[in-house]
Amino acid sequence: NAGVMQNPRHLVRRRGQEARLRCSPMKGHSHVYWYRQLPEEGLKFMVYLQKENIIDESGMPKERFSAEFPKEGPSILRIQQVVRGDSAAYFCASSSKGLGYNEQFFGPGTRLTVL
Amino acid sequence: AQKVTQAQTEISVVEKEDVTLDCVYETRDTTYYLFWYKQPPSGELVFLIRRNSFDEQNEISGRYSWNFQKSTSSFNFTITASQVVDSAVYFCALSEADDMRFGAGTRLTVKP
Numbered sequence: 606n607a608g609v610m611q612n613p614r615h616l617v618r619r620r621g622q623e624a625r626l627r628c629s630p631m632k633g634h635s636h637v638y639w640y641r642q643l644p645e646e647g648l649k650f651m652v653y654l655q656k657e658n659i660i661d662e663s664g665m666p667k668e669r670f671s672a673e674f675p676k677e678g679p680s681i682l683r684i685q686q687v688v689r690g691d692s693a694a695y696f697c698a699s700s701s702k703g704l705g706y707n708e709q710f711f712g713p714g715t716r717l718t719v720l
Numbered sequence: 721a722q723k724v725t726q727a728q729t730e731i732s733v734v735e736k737e738d739v740t741l742d743c744v745y746e747t748r749d750t751t752y753y754l755f756w757y758k759q760p761p762s763g764e765l766v767f768l769i770r771r772n773s774f775d776e777q778n779e780i781s782g783r784y785s786w787n788f789q790k791s792t793s794s795f796n797f798t799i800t801a802s803q804v805v806d807s808a809v810y811f812c813a814l815s816e817a818d819d820m821r822f823g824a825g826t827r828l829t830v831k832p
Binding site for chain 1: 770
Protein backbone atom coordinates (compact mmCIF):
# COMPACT_ATOMS: atom_id res chain seq x y z
CA ASN A 606 0.00 0.00 0.00
CA ALA A 607 1.79 3.09 -1.21
CA GLY A 608 2.00 5.99 1.17
CA VAL A 609 1.19 9.60 0.47
CA MET A 610 3.00 10.74 -2.64
CA GLN A 611 4.06 14.23 -3.46
CA ASN A 612 5.68 15.57 -6.55
CA PRO A 613 7.88 17.14 -7.40
CA ARG A 614 10.16 16.63 -4.42
CA HIS A 615 12.08 19.77 -5.29
CA LEU A 616 10.82 22.71 -7.28
CA VAL A 617 12.71 25.82 -8.29
CA ARG A 618 10.86 28.84 -9.58
CA ARG A 619 11.78 32.43 -10.37
CA ARG A 620 9.82 35.25 -8.86
CA GLY A 621 6.54 35.78 -10.66
CA GLN A 622 6.22 32.22 -11.94
CA GLU A 623 3.60 29.72 -10.89
CA ALA A 624 4.23 26.69 -8.69
CA ARG A 625 2.06 23.58 -8.77
CA LEU A 626 2.47 21.01 -6.07
CA ARG A 627 0.77 17.64 -6.32
CA CYS A 628 -0.34 15.25 -3.64
CA SER A 629 -1.74 11.77 -4.07
CA PRO A 630 -3.27 10.53 -0.82
CA MET A 631 -3.01 7.02 0.46
CA LYS A 632 -5.39 4.57 -1.14
CA GLY A 633 -8.78 4.81 0.48
CA HIS A 634 -8.14 8.23 2.00
CA SER A 635 -10.50 11.03 1.02
CA HIS A 636 -9.20 13.76 3.35
CA VAL A 637 -6.18 15.82 2.37
CA TYR A 638 -4.35 18.53 4.30
CA TRP A 639 -1.62 20.90 3.23
CA TYR A 640 0.99 22.34 5.58
CA ARG A 641 3.86 24.74 5.08
CA GLN A 642 7.15 24.55 6.92
CA LEU A 643 9.34 27.61 6.71
CA PRO A 644 13.07 27.08 7.28
CA GLU A 645 13.82 26.26 10.92
CA GLU A 646 10.15 26.48 11.86
CA GLY A 647 7.30 24.13 12.63
CA LEU A 648 4.47 23.16 10.35
CA LYS A 649 1.66 25.58 9.73
CA PHE A 650 -1.74 24.33 8.64
CA MET A 651 -2.90 25.76 5.35
CA VAL A 652 -5.95 23.96 4.02
CA TYR A 653 -8.11 20.90 4.51
CA LEU A 654 -9.96 19.31 1.61
CA GLN A 655 -12.22 16.42 0.90
CA LYS A 656 -12.99 15.24 -2.57
CA GLU A 657 -14.17 18.26 -4.59
CA ASN A 658 -14.63 20.37 -1.44
CA ILE A 659 -12.55 22.78 0.56
CA ILE A 660 -13.45 22.24 4.20
CA ASP A 661 -11.13 24.68 5.93
CA GLU A 662 -8.77 27.13 4.24
CA SER A 663 -8.21 29.34 7.24
CA GLY A 664 -4.44 28.89 7.13
CA MET A 665 -3.99 29.66 3.46
CA PRO A 666 -3.11 33.18 2.28
CA LYS A 667 -6.07 34.78 0.55
CA GLU A 668 -4.09 35.88 -2.47
CA ARG A 669 -2.00 33.87 -4.91
CA PHE A 670 -2.68 30.53 -3.16
CA SER A 671 -5.35 28.03 -4.12
CA ALA A 672 -5.99 24.35 -3.56
CA GLU A 673 -8.18 21.73 -5.10
CA PHE A 674 -8.88 18.06 -4.71
CA PRO A 675 -10.82 16.91 -7.77
CA LYS A 676 -12.93 13.83 -8.01
CA GLU A 677 -10.22 12.17 -10.04
CA GLY A 678 -6.53 12.79 -9.65
CA PRO A 679 -4.27 14.29 -7.05
CA SER A 680 -4.79 17.30 -4.86
CA ILE A 681 -3.07 20.41 -6.22
CA LEU A 682 -1.67 23.33 -4.28
CA ARG A 683 -1.13 26.21 -6.64
CA ILE A 684 0.91 29.30 -5.91
CA GLN A 685 0.70 32.07 -8.46
CA GLN A 686 3.31 34.79 -8.93
CA VAL A 687 5.65 33.26 -6.38
CA VAL A 688 7.81 35.47 -4.18
CA ARG A 689 10.96 34.63 -2.23
CA GLY A 690 8.95 34.33 0.97
CA ASP A 691 7.11 31.35 -0.51
CA SER A 692 10.30 29.30 -0.31
CA ALA A 693 9.46 26.50 2.11
CA ALA A 694 8.71 22.83 2.40
CA TYR A 695 5.11 22.01 1.65
CA PHE A 696 3.75 18.85 3.19
CA CYS A 697 0.61 17.03 2.29
CA ALA A 698 -1.13 14.60 4.63
CA SER A 699 -4.10 12.33 4.21
CA SER A 700 -6.46 10.49 6.49
CA SER A 701 -9.40 8.17 6.10
CA LYS A 702 -11.60 10.23 8.39
CA GLY A 703 -11.87 13.85 9.39
CA LEU A 704 -9.09 15.78 11.01
CA GLY A 705 -8.50 15.04 14.67
CA TYR A 706 -10.29 11.73 14.62
CA ASN A 707 -7.77 9.79 12.70
CA GLU A 708 -4.06 9.65 12.19
CA GLN A 709 -2.69 11.76 9.39
CA PHE A 710 -0.10 10.22 7.13
CA PHE A 711 2.38 12.65 5.70
CA GLY A 712 4.03 12.72 2.32
CA PRO A 713 7.75 13.39 1.86
CA GLY A 714 7.13 17.06 1.11
CA THR A 715 7.92 19.37 -1.79
CA ARG A 716 10.75 21.81 -1.25
CA LEU A 717 10.03 25.00 -3.13
CA THR A 718 12.85 27.42 -3.77
CA VAL A 719 12.05 30.79 -5.27
CA LEU A 720 15.02 32.53 -6.85
CA ALA B 721 -7.44 29.45 20.35
CA GLN B 722 -5.13 26.51 20.28
CA LYS B 723 -1.53 26.76 21.12
CA VAL B 724 1.26 24.24 21.40
CA THR B 725 4.47 25.17 23.13
CA GLN B 726 7.68 23.23 22.87
CA ALA B 727 9.94 25.33 25.04
CA GLN B 728 13.10 23.39 24.25
CA THR B 729 14.41 24.55 20.91
CA GLU B 730 17.44 22.28 20.90
CA ILE B 731 18.64 19.45 23.09
CA SER B 732 21.96 17.66 22.85
CA VAL B 733 22.68 14.42 24.69
CA VAL B 734 25.23 11.67 24.58
CA GLU B 735 24.21 8.24 23.41
CA LYS B 736 22.50 6.08 26.04
CA GLU B 737 21.28 9.05 28.02
CA ASP B 738 17.56 9.44 28.66
CA VAL B 739 15.96 12.58 27.31
CA THR B 740 12.52 14.15 27.78
CA LEU B 741 10.95 16.49 25.27
CA ASP B 742 8.35 18.81 26.71
CA CYS B 743 5.04 19.78 25.18
CA VAL B 744 2.47 22.09 26.74
CA TYR B 745 -0.81 22.86 25.03
CA GLU B 746 -3.75 25.21 25.39
CA THR B 747 -7.30 24.49 24.37
CA ARG B 748 -10.78 25.27 25.60
CA ASP B 749 -12.26 22.10 24.16
CA THR B 750 -12.81 18.98 26.19
CA THR B 751 -12.37 16.73 23.16
CA TYR B 752 -9.04 16.96 21.42
CA TYR B 753 -6.13 14.86 20.21
CA LEU B 754 -2.43 15.12 20.81
CA PHE B 755 0.27 13.84 18.51
CA TRP B 756 4.02 13.48 18.30
CA TYR B 757 5.85 13.38 14.99
CA LYS B 758 9.50 12.85 14.20
CA GLN B 759 11.25 14.64 11.35
CA PRO B 760 14.67 13.09 10.67
CA PRO B 761 17.32 14.89 8.60
CA SER B 762 15.84 13.38 5.45
CA GLY B 763 12.82 15.65 5.98
CA GLU B 764 9.85 13.34 6.04
CA LEU B 765 7.41 13.32 8.93
CA VAL B 766 7.01 10.13 10.88
CA PHE B 767 3.97 9.59 13.05
CA LEU B 768 4.82 8.42 16.57
CA ILE B 769 1.68 8.56 18.65
CA ARG B 770 -1.85 9.89 18.93
CA ARG B 771 -3.64 10.34 22.22
CA ASN B 772 -7.20 11.52 22.80
CA SER B 773 -8.15 13.82 25.64
CA PHE B 774 -10.06 11.15 27.50
CA ASP B 775 -7.19 8.73 27.74
CA GLU B 776 -4.60 9.80 30.27
CA GLN B 777 -2.85 6.48 30.47
CA ASN B 778 0.83 6.71 29.86
CA GLU B 779 2.12 4.86 26.84
CA ILE B 780 5.32 2.95 26.33
CA SER B 781 6.59 1.72 23.00
CA GLY B 782 10.07 0.26 23.16
CA ARG B 783 12.43 3.05 24.18
CA TYR B 784 9.72 5.67 23.74
CA SER B 785 7.25 6.70 26.40
CA TRP B 786 4.69 9.44 26.71
CA ASN B 787 3.32 11.13 29.80
CA PHE B 788 -0.06 12.84 29.31
CA GLN B 789 -1.22 15.01 32.19
CA LYS B 790 -4.37 17.03 31.71
CA SER B 791 -3.89 18.79 35.03
CA THR B 792 -0.80 20.51 33.65
CA SER B 793 -1.84 20.40 29.97
CA SER B 794 1.31 18.56 29.11
CA PHE B 795 2.15 15.68 26.83
CA ASN B 796 5.82 14.94 27.32
CA PHE B 797 7.89 12.46 25.35
CA THR B 798 10.79 10.50 26.81
CA ILE B 799 13.40 8.55 24.91
CA THR B 800 15.23 6.04 27.06
CA ALA B 801 18.79 5.03 26.23
CA SER B 802 18.97 7.40 23.31
CA GLN B 803 20.71 6.42 20.09
CA VAL B 804 22.30 8.43 17.31
CA VAL B 805 19.41 7.46 15.03
CA ASP B 806 17.07 9.35 17.35
CA SER B 807 18.60 12.61 16.15
CA ALA B 808 15.76 14.53 14.55
CA VAL B 809 13.31 17.36 15.06
CA TYR B 810 10.32 16.27 17.11
CA PHE B 811 6.97 17.99 16.79
CA CYS B 812 4.09 17.92 19.19
CA ALA B 813 0.66 18.71 17.72
CA LEU B 814 -2.83 19.41 18.99
CA SER B 815 -5.98 18.75 17.03
CA GLU B 816 -9.59 19.50 17.57
CA ALA B 817 -12.30 18.85 15.03
CA ASP B 818 -11.30 21.49 12.56
CA ASP B 819 -7.55 21.83 12.38
CA MET B 820 -4.21 20.74 13.70
CA ARG B 821 -1.60 22.99 15.29
CA PHE B 822 2.03 22.05 15.56
CA GLY B 823 4.57 23.22 18.04
CA ALA B 824 7.76 24.81 16.78
CA GLY B 825 9.64 21.57 17.30
CA THR B 826 12.58 20.43 19.39
CA ARG B 827 15.81 19.54 17.61
CA LEU B 828 17.39 16.56 19.35
CA THR B 829 21.01 15.72 18.68
CA VAL B 830 22.36 12.48 20.05
CA LYS B 831 26.13 12.29 20.00
CA PRO B 832 28.01 9.01 19.93
